[in-house]
Amino acid sequence: MSALHTPEHVLTGKRAVVTGGASGIGAAVARGLVGAGAEVVLADRAAEAVEAVAAELGAEARVVDLSDPEVAGALGERADVVVNNAGFQHVAPVHEFPPETFSAMLRVMVESPFRIVRTALPGMYRRGWGRVINISSVHGLRASRYKSAYVTAKHAVEGLSKTIALEGARYGVTSNCVNPGFVRTPLVERQLTEQAELHRVPEAEVLEDVLLARSAVKRLVEPEEVAELVVWLCGPGTSSITGASMAMDGGWTAH
DSSP, X not given: OXXXXXXXXXTTTOEEEEESTTSHHHHHHHHHHHHTTXXXXXXXXXXXXXXXXXXXXXXXXXXXXXXXXXXXXXXXXXXXXXXXXXXXXXXBOGGGOOHHHHHHHHIIIIIHHHHHHHHHHHHHHHHTOEEEEEEXXXXXXXXXXXXXXXXXXXXXXXXXXXXXXXXXXXXXXXXXXXXXXXXXXXXXXXXXXXXXXXXXXXXXXXXXXXXXXXXXXXXXXXXXXXHHHHHHHTSTTOTTXXXXXXXXXXXXXXX
């Protein structure tokens, strides 16, 4: 994978917070933001992994379990850029979906992002600049069977993002969603086995025939592609891009 094409120094002096920063999209975004000059705080509950990524990048690691929203707010202190990326998946029919898992997923993917941004906004408003970027999903725009909590959470963060965009516009704060299809991450790799069981097909067929069935581009999105878009949204010439949902789904939502 080639290096990110990030503009050097464009974020020098800016403090960025990235949740779910131990691997996948979060780690790729952190690399991009550091490459653009930002001071980066990585938050994740996987202590060893997030500390390793932070050490590699010269970033700050925060070991935080975002299923407890009470601890989330402090992450937003002094943040100029907030990238809400943390999340997890559970696949089951609605009538069999564990209520405690449903609640935990909404806490991680909706309430904790709200708490982080709520803390960050006053400082952004005072400084007249801020970027809130929510890593949503194609499932923030479309539904799929067996993913009731994930679809609900992603639709909710879309609404939160748009509200932040409307309130923050006069203060120089933008808020957008990035909506990838299936990204090459540990979360998606775990889904291959789960989907194979649910759809009763060999695991080898799941990727193209199930996960990418509605995508015109028959490959996974790479984490670095998502990171490129996130960093671009923090750069020059993007102050009018707010309240948007930016699909990176290989044409899924073109249907």
